Structures are given as structure tokens and as C-alpha cells.
Amino acid sequence: MSFTVPPNLEAEIDELITHYPVKRSASLMLLHAVQEHFGYISQEAVEWIAKKLGLQPINVYELVTFYPMFRQQPVGKYQIKVCRTLSCALGGSHELYKHFCTKLGLDPHQHGLQTTKDGKFSVEFVECLAGCGMAPVMMCNEDFYENVSTAKADEIVSQCK
Amino acid sequence: MTTQETAKPAPPAIEKIKVKVDGREIEVPKLSPDYTGKLVPTTMLQACDAAKTDVPHYCYHPKLPIAGNCRMCLVEFGTPALGPDRKPVMNPDGTPKIAKSPRPAIACATPISPGMEIYTKTPTVKQMREGVLESLLINHPLDCPICDQAGECKLQEYSVDYGQSASRFVEPKVHKPKAVDLGPRIMLDAERCILCTRCIRFTRDVAGDDALGIINRGSYNTISTYPGMPFDNNYTLNTVDICPVGALTSKDFRFQMRVWFLKETKSVCTSCATGCNIVISSREEKIYRYTPRENDAVNSTWMCDYGRLNYKWIQREDRLKDVLVRGQKSSWTAALSEIAEKLKQAPTGSVAIVASARQTNEELWLLSKLKAKLGGISDSIERTGDADKLLLVADRNPNTNGARLTGICFTEMGINLPKIADGIASGKIKTLIVFGEDVTKHGISAELLGKLETLIVSDILPNATTAAAHYLLPGCAHAEKRGTFTNTKGRVQKFMQAVQPKGDARPEWDFLHDLVYNVTGKNGFLTIEGLFNEMAKDVPAFNGLTWAALGNTGVTVTI
Numbered sequence: 001m002s003f004t005v006p007p008n009l010e011a012e013i014d015e016l017i018t019h020y021p022v023k024r025s026a027s028l029m030l031l032h033a034v035q036e037h038f039g040y041i042s043q044e045a046v047e048w049i050a051k052k053l054g055l056q057p058i059n060v061y062e063l064v065t066f067y068p069m070f071r072q073q074p075v076g077k078y079q080i081k082v083c084r085t086l087s088c089a090l091g092g093s094h095e096l097y098k099h100f101c102t103k104l105g106l107d108p109h110q111h112g113l114q115t116t117k118d119g120k121f122s123v124e125f126v127e128c129l130a131g132c133g134m135a136p137v138m139m140c141n142e143d144f145y146e147n148v149s150t151a152k153a154d155e156i157v158s159q160c161k
Numbered sequence: 162m163t164t165q166e167t168a169k170p171a172p173p174a175i176e177k178i179k180v181k182v183d184g185r186e187i188e189v190p191k192l193s194p195d196y197t198g199k200l201v202p203t204t205m206l207q208a209c210d211a212a213k214t215d216v217p218h219y220c221y222h223p224k225l226p227i228a229g230n231c232r233m234c235l236v237e238f239g240t241p242a243l244g245p246d247r248k249p250v251m252n253p254d255g256t257p258k259i260a261k262s263p264r265p266a267i268a269c270a271t272p273i274s275p276g277m278e279i280y281t282k283t284p285t286v287k288q289m290r291e292g293v294l295e296s297l298l299i300n301h302p303l304d305c306p307i308c309d310q311a312g313e314c315k316l317q318e319y320s321v322d323y324g325q326s327a328s329r330f331v332e333p334k335v336h337k338p339k340a341v342d343l344g345p346r347i348m349l350d351a352e353r354c355i356l357c358t359r360c361i362r363f364t365r366d367v368a369g370d371d372a373l374g375i376i377n378r379g380s381y382n383t384i385s386t387y388p389g390m391p392f393d394n395n396y397t398l399n400t401v402d403i404c405p406v407g408a409l410t411s412k413d414f415r416f417q418m419r420v421w422f423l424k425e426t427k428s429v430c431t432s433c434a435t436g437c438n439i440v441i442s443s444r445e446e447k448i449y450r451y452t453p454r455e456n457d458a459v460n461s462t463w464m465c466d467y468g469r470l471n472y473k474w475i476q477r478e479d480r481l482k483d484v485l486v487r488g489q490k491s492s493w494t495a496a497l498s499e500i501a502e503k504l505k506q507a508p509t510g511s512v513a514i515v516a517s518a519r520q521t522n523e524e525l526w527l528l529s530k531l532k533a534k535l536g537g538i539s540d541s542i543e544r545t546g547d548a549d550k551l552l553l554v555a556d557r558n559p560n561t562n563g564a565r566l567t568g569i570c571f572t573e574m575g576i577n578l579p580k581i582a583d584g585i586a587s588g589k590i591k592t593l594i595v596f597g598e599d600v601t602k603h604g605i606s607a608e609l610l611g612k613l614e615t616l617i618v619s620d621i622l623p624n625a626t627t628a629a630a631h632y633l634l635p636g637c638a639h640a641e642k643r644g645t646f647t648n649t650k651g652r653v654q655k656f657m658q659a660v661q662p663k664g665d666a667r668p669e670w671d672f673l674h675d676l677v678y679n680v681t682g683k684n685g686f687l688t689i690e691g692l693f694n695e696m697a698k699d700v701p702a703f704n705g706l707t708w709a710a711l712g713n714t715g716v717t718v719t720i
Contacts, residue, residue: 043388058374058387065376 091135310407482664517597521644
């Protein structure tokens with residue numbers, strides 16, 4: 001599959017670049033825009049962005065590999081991010097994570113992001129989501145959930161169509 | 162006729178300021194050149210350098226932009242204290258009171274100021290260095306016994322000074338990629354890397370190929386190229402030289418020889434007319450590698466991969482090793498006296514000389530003496546390739562200017578070659594002397610060579626001309642003799658002998674001296690030093706030079 005950037009995305013990107021005095025400063029914004037559109041950042045996308053900003057691909061690749069929020073592989077339709085930083089860990093986030101994995105048929109002992117075979121769900125641990133008072137917290141795509149019990153987890157999964 | 166770069170106007174005098182390094186006052190310029198030569202404030206590390214005080218460092222390199230990431234050069238310092246009236250506070254004994262900074266600073270990136278005191282030997286500084294080193298060694302594999310860098314490794318050296326006998330680290334080490342093929346000439350061991358970014362800065366800011374970067378995060382940081390884009394420019398092997406540890410290794414040199422066995426000889430690269438200063442590393446008459454040697458007038462501290470790897474021909478099996486007279490093995494004495502007799506009897510104008518611009522100044526000068534005596538004509542042969550932006554020039558002969566200055570060829574090289582060919586064809590030229598070139602590739606065919614009464618050839622490797630020679634005199638590679646070359650900018654640079662000549666081969670200047678003495682009666686230069694000094698008196702461009710005055714980095718003459 002060849003990598004093509006639709007005209008409206010390219011227009012958005014061109015506009016983003018104008019926000020910065022130096023083109024290179026727009027790197028992160030471009031990566032976000034591309035990931036938002038394609039769901040992940042492919043090697044072709046890295047090369048396309050580098051060309052757009054007049055950089056070498058390695059300069060963009062450094063960023064992609066540095067930030068865990070940037071994905072180099074496609075992810076599920078629904079991304080479940082469970083916080084594992086201190087308050088949530090104490091509040092039971094590991095049990096919550098294990099529950100999601102078992103429910104969705106994933107390995108709870110494996111490191112990093114896992115996606116179900118049907119490509120519907122991705123589950124992963126993340127660091128602090130800034131809701132420590134309501135631990136454990138999690139996100140499903142852009143929605144934020146607090147005080148997530150296993151029952152609430154089941155409800156969240158069932159809402160994902 | 163020697164000039165010390167007089168063309169440029171003298172730069173404006175730089176203000177000097179006084180600082181103290183470990184209690185000793187020194188005067189240093191306020192500004193010093195950075196890696197591009199631009200004047201920037203002098204740093205504490207440069208001041209310590211001027212005071213001959215070692216400050217350990219990994220990421221700092223005088224010819225690279227400053228990164229300040231390794232923290233090894235942390236020092237303590239103080240500056241003159243100012244009172245509320247902004248006037249210096251004095252001690253009772255009249256000396257300025259020094260306010261010691263509560264925090265250390267990295268010497269490589271902190272500018273000096275007047276009256277500053279730098280402390281490099283305090284217990285705190287020692288402790289900081291030990292701490293930094295311990296942290297760098299946390300994930301280091303400690304595989305020195307199989308590491309090529311062992312013996313020239315900054316981690317090893319500083320471990321002697323600041324290391325601990327045993328590691329306190331009990332956790333499992335982070336494992337990173339090993340034997341990563343970065344490019345056609347470079348191998349990376351990411352576990353040995355201390356992430357000083359010297360290689361990244363070199364290839365981005367000096368070589369102009371932004372090919373390397375640091376990928377991943379935290380303890381998984383790794384030097385990398387972009388996937389599918391190999392690290393392949395003409396300067397990649399310099400990253401191996403500047404890598405302070407064994408992370409980047411040369412595919413050509415890795416696992417070949419422990420560096421402490423290598424003999425180091427100061428020499429000059431012969432792959433183009435730039436004449437990069439090099440060190441030849443050899444052991445038991447075998448050359449293992451070339452590495453660049455600092456000479457700011459020529460190559461800074463760099464050299465190109467093309468020149469660096471162009472040494473294997475010296476060790477080729479088919480090197481010419483025997484003196485041959487009409488195909489029969491002979492001796493130097495017999496061959497040289499026969500040649501001398503023939504040349505003495507040769508009528509004026511019947512001798513032509515084709516000498517390579519890969520021969521040394523001394524050899525070319527001796528040949529020009531021979532030419533003058535015999536009233537012959539001479540020329541040399543051009544050798545060109547693609548130039549690049551940094552060091553490699555189009556002229557691939559190391560001594561083109563030497564050939565011009567000694568009168569072997571004109572400014573335009575090769576214009577006499579057709580005349581020589583015509584002369585042989587018409588029978589006017591009966592004797593041809595060829596040094597280091599295959600003339601059959603340059604308009605003097607093997608058929609023409611067959612018409613000659615005498616063909617005297619000296620070369621290193623066999624070719625069609627050596628095959629036709631009546632007298633074949635085996636010569637030496639630059640690594641097997643001493644001499645000088647004049648580079649493209651007119652810098653006369655000497656090189657030393659690293660290995661012994663193969664078989665019966667002798668340095669060309671050595672047997673040419675015998676020959677010239679026998680033919681012209683001139684003498685007085687039995688040693689290379691004497692020969693050079695004699696030549697310097699005779700060749701106008703070299704007037705005033707002496708072998709000794711050339712030093713290690715040469716002298717620029719007007720060309």
C-alpha cells in the first residue's frame with residue numbers, strides 16, 4: 001500500500017508549519033496530525049514528514065522512537081490505556097490491566113502494547129494520566145474514566161462497538 | 162622562498178585574561194577558535210589545557226561542536242567576589258577574595274572570566290569523576306578482552322584514574338544491539354556506547370551527512386541510522402577514530418590486531434594531492450591501518466575513507482621484488498653500472514624520462530638532474546578522480562606540485578608525452594626511463610616501447626611497461642621509504658619509513674643517487690636528509706628549507 005496524504009491533511013499540515021519560525025519546530029505537530037489520520041506513523045510517513053520539513057528521516061525517526069505515544073504499527077480501533085503510576089498501582093491498576101487482558105484474550109504478562117486478533121482492541125499500560133485522586137484511572141481512546149472497577153471495565157468494553 | 166601563510170593579514174590581537182588553574186596563574190586568550198575556526202569565548206577546559214592540566218572528557222572534541230553531555234569534565238571554580246558597591250572584595254593580604262561557586266561546572270562549555278580560579282584536583286572533583294565514570298559503566302559490557310578499542314579506550318584510561326576495582330551494580334544490565342551493520346565500513350556495538358554523540362556531530366557538522374541519530378529513550382538510547390539508509394559517506398571511518406570507546410569499529414581493522422602491538426609511523430596519505438597527515442600502524446612488516454594525524458594546515462584531524470583503505474596494494478603478492486636485466490635476475494650493482502655506462506654514452510637528446518607524480522620530491526629532483534645532464538625531455542602523467550567538499554581533491558597524484566617544481570613536467574601535465582611518442586617512433590629517442598607509470602596506457606604503446614634501444618623502468622607493481630623493460634628496478638611504496646611530497650597547496654611534507662621494502666626493492670632515491678652520481682659525478686647526498694637539503698638549495702621554490710625544519714607537519718612554499 002503506497003502512502004498518500006489526502007489534500008485536506010496536507011493543507012492542515014502546511015498551515016501547522018506556519019505556526020513556527022523554524023520549520024523543524026513543527027515536527028511533533030506533524031507527527032500528531034499524521035498519527036491522528038492514519039492511526040500510526042509508518043516509515044513512509046516519517047520520510048514524508050522529513051521531506052516536508054527539509055530534514056533527514058533520522059531526525060524525525062528519533063522523535064517517533066522517543067515518545068511512546070507515537071505508534072509505528074497500526075493499533076486497534078479502541079485503545080485502552082491503563083495508568084500504572086504509583087497511585088493507580090496502589091489503587092489496583094494491575095488487577096484492572098489483567099482483567100482487560102484476560103477478557104480480550106491477551107497475555108497479561110507480556111510487555112508493551114497488545115492488539116486483539118480482530119484489530120478491535122489494543123491494551124497497554126501507560127504512565128500517569130493525572131487523575132491520581134480517583135485511582136485507578138484509564139482512557140479508552142479519548143475518553144477518560146476514573147475509579148475503574150472490573151465491573152466498570154466490562155461496561156466500557158461492551159460500549160465499544 | 163618559504164612563506165608562513167603570509168598572504169593573510171595578521172588577525173587582530175586577542176585580549177588576554179589571567180586565570181588560575183589549581184593555584185597557578187596563567188594568561189590565556191579571551192577568545193579561541195571553535196571547530197569552524199570562528200572565535201568564541203575560551204572555555205575552562207581550554208584554559209586547563211593551556212596550563213597543561215588534564216581534564217578528563219568524552220564528548221568534548223576540539224574539532225567538533227560542543228555538546229556537554231558526558232559530564233566527565235566537571236570542575237569546581239570560583240570568581241572574584243564583588244561587594245555591594247560592585248567593587249572587588251579584597252583579602253587582608255590585598256589579593257582579591259574569590260567566591261567559590263557552590264556548584265561545579267562542565268569545563269568544556271563554561272567560558273572563563275578574568276580572575277577566575279579553576280580547581281581540578283579537589284576531593285569533590287575526584288568524587289564527581291568517579292561518579293560519572295561509575296554511571297557510564299553501569300550498562301557497559303566490560304568486554305575489553307575482545308574489544309578492538311582496548312588499549313586506546315578512554316573508558317579504560319579513566320578507569321585507571323577514577324574507576325573502582327569492582328562494580329557495585331548488582332541489577333541485570335540493559336542489553337542493546339550488538340554487531341550492528343551501520344554501513345559498508347562501520348560496525349556498531351550499542352552496549353559499549355556511552356552516547357557522547359561525537360559521531361553524530363562529526364557526520365552532521367563536519368562531513369555534512371546528517372545520517373546518525375539517537376533513537377529510543379532512557380537506558381535504551383542507541384546510536385542508529387534511519388532504517389534502510391546505510392551510513393555511507395567518504396568520511397565514515399573518522400567516527401571510529403573519534404569514538405572514545407569501542408562502540409564504533411572499522412570493519413577493515415576489527416579483530417585484526419591488538420593496538421598495543423602496532424608500531425606507529427608518521428606518514429602522509431598518497432591517495433590524492435591533499436596529502437593528509439597520517440599514522441601508519443604496522444607490525445612485523447605488515448601494515449594494519451592508516452589513521453589521520455592532526456595537521457591544521459592540511460587535514461585537521463580527519464581523512465577520507467578512500468585514502469584510509471588504500472594501503473592493501475603495498476602488501477600484494479605480485480610486488481616487483483627482483484632486479485631484472487632483459488628478463489634475467491641480476492644485482493643492483495651490475496644493473497646500475499650497466500645503465501650508467503649506457504646513459505653516459507647516450508647522445509644528447511636521445512633520452513626521455515616519464516616519472517610519476519607519485520614519486521617523492523627528492524626522486525623527481527634526481528631525475529631532473531639526470532635529464533639536465535642528458536639533455537633529454539621529461540613528463541609526468543595526470544591522474545584524476547572526483548573531488549568532494551572536504552578533503553579529497555580531483556588530482557589523485559600526491560606530488561603533482563613536486564613534479565612541477567623540480568622541472569619534470571610543465572604546469573599542464575602530459576603535454577610532452579606525444580612528443581616522446583613521436584621521438585621514439587622517429588628513432589630520435591633511443592632510451593626511455595620510466596618511473597612508476599604504465600606508459601602503454603598513455604600513448605606510448607608496447608609496440609613503440611619495442612623500438613627503444615634501452616628501456617629502464619622502476620615500479621612497484623607489474624604492468625605492461627615493466628613487462629617490456631630492459632632494466633627493471635623494483636621500487637618502494639611510500640611506507641617503505643622516507644621522502645617528501647609537495648601537496649596541492651604547496652605544503653612540503655615529509656614521511657617516515659614504516660616497513661621494510663619487499664625482496665630486493667630499494668627506495669628509488671637511494672639507487673637514483675648512485676645512478677646520478679655515476680652519470681653526472683654529482684655527490685653529497687648519501688642520506689635522505691642530505692639529499693633533501695641539497696635539493697632545497699637547488700630548486701628555487703624550496704630555497705631555505707631543511708629536512709629538520711619541515712618538522713612533523715611540513716612547511717608551505719610558494720607554488
